[in-house]
Amino acid sequence: MTADIRADHRPASPPLTERQEARRRRILNASAQLAARGGFDAVQMREVAEAAGVALGTLYRYFPSKIHLLVATMQDQLQHMHTTLRKRPPAGADPAERVAETLMRAFRALQREPQLADAMVRALTFADRGVSPEVDTVSRLTTAIILDAMGTDHPTPQQLSAVRVIEHTWHSALITWLSGRASIAQVKIDIETVCRLIDLTSPEGATRR
Amino acid sequence: MTADIRADHRPASPPLTERQEARRRRILNASAQLAARGGFDAVQMREVAEAAGVALGTLYRYFPSKIHLLVATMQDQLQHMHTTLRKRPPAGADPAERVAETLMRAFRALQREPQLADAMVRALTFADRGVSPEVDTVSRLTTAIILDAMGTDHPTPQQLSAVRVIEHTWHSALITWLSGRASIAQVKIDIETVCRLIDLTSPEGATRR
DNA sequence: CGCTAATCTAGAACAAGTTACAGACTTGAT
DNA sequence: ATCAAGTCTGTAACTTGTTCTAGATTAGCG
Known part of the structure; x- marks a missing residue:
């Protein structure tokens, strides 16, 4: 009977031992490093295992597929970003501006490691x-970041819908950029466009300059 | 010098012979059939080749990768859908309604063959x-369908931006549905939400600039 | 018709994700 | 300290996308 290693932080199935936690971290770092070098294709399970100093079978015990591994890597990076963003909150006057600013800041961070971004987003x-549970975790993290930027403590259902659509746009726009079908400028426009939805749902609605 | 077989219809590189056109069609049909049965994973290149009565090497000459093949399959299906939709245009009163109605109709069509949808969207x-050129073709087709539904002959840049965001949302919402992370109802809401952007950009809409 | 280049076929070979397994090592409870 | 259960390692095998090759077929042209 084999207990699963939980890639998640939330529901602690078996509390990992120190060495296990260290292994997990080595694996995630190796993954991010290889991804940063050569994108999705460069993250080869045998190489990750070797770079992390772990047997292939062990890698698969921690992350049951390459996709799981990369989604977990994204979780990890998102967490970093979230704490970074919290330190310097966006300065815009209204929620739409702040969300757009936050996403553009995240976008610029991704531009610094485009190959890593490629690997993570493609996997996602x-x-x-x-992989639904893990992807869902990423989604919740993203939602949290956006809600933080909005500064809305108790979002209405309409606002949550707007946030969902913003997330959709964010992911899909990233993909078009990563696959070279949209420019950075175009992504910016798309983000700003979708953020106007927030105005639609905010108290006195639709007028904004 | 080996001439490429053009997966596209538009720029005729070498005009395919009758038998080649037939091969291409057999391949696309085989692909769609296998996809409809078991989704992305069931479209195995060896099986497609056999089902189409074609050698593996030939399959790769027509479609240089599994992704190319599935994107071409999507092009094919989209073309069907476009002509179908033209026959019975959406009846809504304003553009936003019509676009939402059209997308929901397309969504219902995809629901009839969820596995096929899975294969095509994942590939995309x-x-x-x-694969950018081919994906771009799909994107243009989608744009055409949405603009048709809007009934706007000369869209403004803002309207085009809105259409881009709608497409983003459409793709991403499909993915969340296909991977079981969002219900049909939720997709409907997302589509309706994003379509409100159209109102924002229509003449008497909220504001501009 | 007869040639030449391009195309097609069949099948082997290669690459990377994934699985399987035997034996060594930890860990935790007694 | 000891034992059972669970983990890790190293390695081979299997799967499926992709590439390669040699020989048969086909298409277009003089």
């Missing part, structure tokens, strides 16, 4: 049902 | 730079 959108 | 979002 390629993930099938088997 | 997984496609890397090498």
Whole structure:
């Protein structure tokens, strides 16, 4: 009977030992490093295992597929970003501006490691049902970041819908950029466009300059 | 010098012979059939080749990768849908309604063959730079469908931005549905939410600039 | 018709994700 | 300290996308 290693932080199935936690971290670092070098294709399970000083089977015990591994890597990076963003909150006057500013800041961070971004985002959108819980965690993290930027403590259902759509746009716009079908400027426009939805749902609605 | 077989209809590189056109069609049909049965994973290149009565090497000459093949399959299906939709245009009163109605109709069509949808959409979002031209064709087709539904002959830049965001949302919402992370109802809400952007950009809409 | 280049076929070979397994090592409870 | 259960390692095998090759077929042209 084999207990699963939980890639998640939330529901602690078996509390990992020190060495296990260290292994997990080595694996995630190796993954991020290889990804930063050569993108999705460069994250090869055998190489990750070797770079992390771990047997291939062990890698698969911690992360049951390459997709799981990369989604976990994204979780990890998002967490960093979230704490970074919290330190310097966006300065815009209204929620829409602040969200756009936050996303553009995240976007600029991704531009610094485009290959890593490629690996993570491709994994995220390629993930099938088997990875849903992990992908959901990423989604919740993203939602949290956006809500933080809005500064809305108790979002209305309409506002949550707007946030969902913003997330959709964010992911899809990233993909078009990563695959070279949209410029950075275009992504900026798309983000700003979708953020106007927030105005639609804010108290006195639709007028904004 | 080996001439490429053009997966596209538009720029005729070498005009395919009758038998080649037939091969291409057999391949696309085989692909769609296998996809409809078991989704992305069931479209195995060897099986497609056999089902189409074609050698593996030939399959790769027509479609240089599995992703190319599935994106071409999507092009094919989209074309069907576009002509179908033209026959019975949406009846809504304003553009936003019509676009939402059209997308929901397309969504219902996809629901009838969820596995096929899975294969096509996964391929689309997984496609890397090498497939950009083909993915772009799909994107243009989608744009055409949405603009048709809007009924706007000369869209303003803002309207085009809105359409881009709608497309982003459409793709990403499909993915969340296909991977079981969002319900049909939720997709409906997302589509309706994003379509409100159209109102923002229509003449008497909220504001501009 | 007869040639030449391009295309097609069949099948082997290669690459990377994934699985399987035997044996060594930890860990935790007694 | 000891034992059982669970982990880790190293390695081979299997799967499926992709590439390669040699020989048969086809298409277009003089």
